[in-house]
């Protein structure tokens with residue numbers, strides 16, 4: 001079943017009128033795919049979904065969660081973490097505090113990766129970790145810090161690349177046990193983050209479309225990876241302005257592997273790879 005742009009707009013407008021959620025500046029391509037899946041999963045046609053959205057708040061909230069794409073990994077794209085380790089985080093080593101915001105943290109793997117890296121660098125105690133997402137189910141999972149083991153076996157390779165290996169010296173290998181940070185239980189098929197990591201971040205629901213700074217803090221580092229890829233250019237720009245306002249001078253914004261900042265706002269940052277230093 002193929003949906004037209006008009007049908008997608010109709011769906012987005014219905015959501016907007018019935019709730020606080022506004023997906024009108026999300027890219028049509030991704031919305032279309034998600035809406036198609038919502039129709040199939042609920043065995044409804046578009047009219048059926050529209051009617052249900054208007055009358056059933058529980059269905060509406062679930063639909064919003066089904067629109068968001070929550071795919072993530074521990075140490076996703078290891079080269080970004082190596083860049084954080086050797087180039088960006090050392091710049092904050094002498095700070096009294098390091099304020100870090102994960103905007104669009106999904107189920108938390110990015111947040112745990114950051115805390116593990118900071119701990120290896122001796123910086124975890126001075127870090128304040130803030131993490132937000134639109135999807136409250138994802139945030140609940142993030143707080144629990146329990147992930148499927150077999151499904152996520154690649155996490156261990158990523159961990160080794162960032163935490164055990166040195167990309168500048170392949171002869172160096174630090175045998176750091178996983179148990180320092182998480183417990184692997186092959187019987188229950190789970191990876192469970194250790195308690196000292198779980199209790200550290202402040203997780204909050206926050207909608208980047210609405211903007212605003214829910215933490216009332218300025219940040220040294222903002223990670224917003226694989227989130228704006230779903231946004232249209234206009235919303236991407238709005239979000240970049242928000243990050244610019246909430247970064248300290250010389251603070252860094254880190255984007256996902258396939259995301260780029262363009263236009264006027266880009267002149268206010270110095271770009272190197274996926275990281276942007278606020279001038």
Ligand SMILES: C[S@@+](CC[C@H](N)C(=O)[O-])C[C@H]1O[C@@H](n2cnc3c(N)ncnc32)[C@H](O)[C@@H]1O
Nearest residue numbers: 068071072104106133134135207208209225226
């Ligand atoms: C693909 S995940 C990225 C997770 C992680 N940053 C990473 O790179 O692995 C995208 C996340 O963005 C969140 N998201 C989408 N729209 C959002 C919005 N308007 N405000 C806040 N978070 C949003 C989704 O709920 C989802 O958890």
